[in-house]
Amino acid sequence: MKSVLYRHKVQYYETDKMDCVHHSNYIRWFEEARTFLMDQGGFGYAAMERLGVMSPVLEVEATYRTMARFGDTVEIETRLEAYTGTRVEFSYTVRDQETGVVRCQGKTRHCFLGPQGRPVSLRKACPAYHQKIAAFLEE
Numbered sequence: 001m002k003s004v005l006y007r008h009k010v011q012y013y014e015t016d017k018m019d020c021v022h023h024s025n026y027i028r029w030f031e032e033a034r035t036f037l038m039d040q041g042g043f044g045y046a047a048m049e050r051l052g053v054m055s056p057v058l059e060v061e062a063t064y065r066t067m068a069r070f071g072d073t074v075e076i077e078t079r080l081e082a083y084t085g086t087r088v089e090f091s092y093t094v095r096d097q098e099t100g101v102v103r104c105q106g107k108t109r110h111c112f113l114g115p116q117g118r119p120v121s122l123r124k125a126c127p128a129y130h131q132k133i134a135a136f137l138e139e
Helices: 024-040 045-050 127-138
Strands: 004-010 059-064 072-083 089-094 101-109
Touching: 024 059, 024 072, 024 089, 024 101, 045 101, 072 127
Parallel strands: none
Antiparallel strands: 004 072, 059 101, 072 089, 089 101
């Protein structure tokens, strides 16, 4: 499956009293990287929301391997792992850009909701948008 690399420079405010990145920031970085992947694939959040569809997070997993620190640059390899038309799953591997050491690995799972907040199939509700995701998954 195709992956996309997103780079993030660790900011001072993202660190904690232990002088390492606070665990909650990795989840934020997942979102930054996922948004980047979706934009690169031509199926970004803005386009989806213009169609009246939202995609809330259903689950988040994160396994912390080593610590990132202020001033480090991390690369977040993001993959679109699965897509059913009603759900989508992404995986993330956060590595130190300089050394390649894995800092964190994770997954997020999402569904799609229509204008009334009910589950929706993109295959039926937004076929052109669905095709873009399916094409990206096949690359």
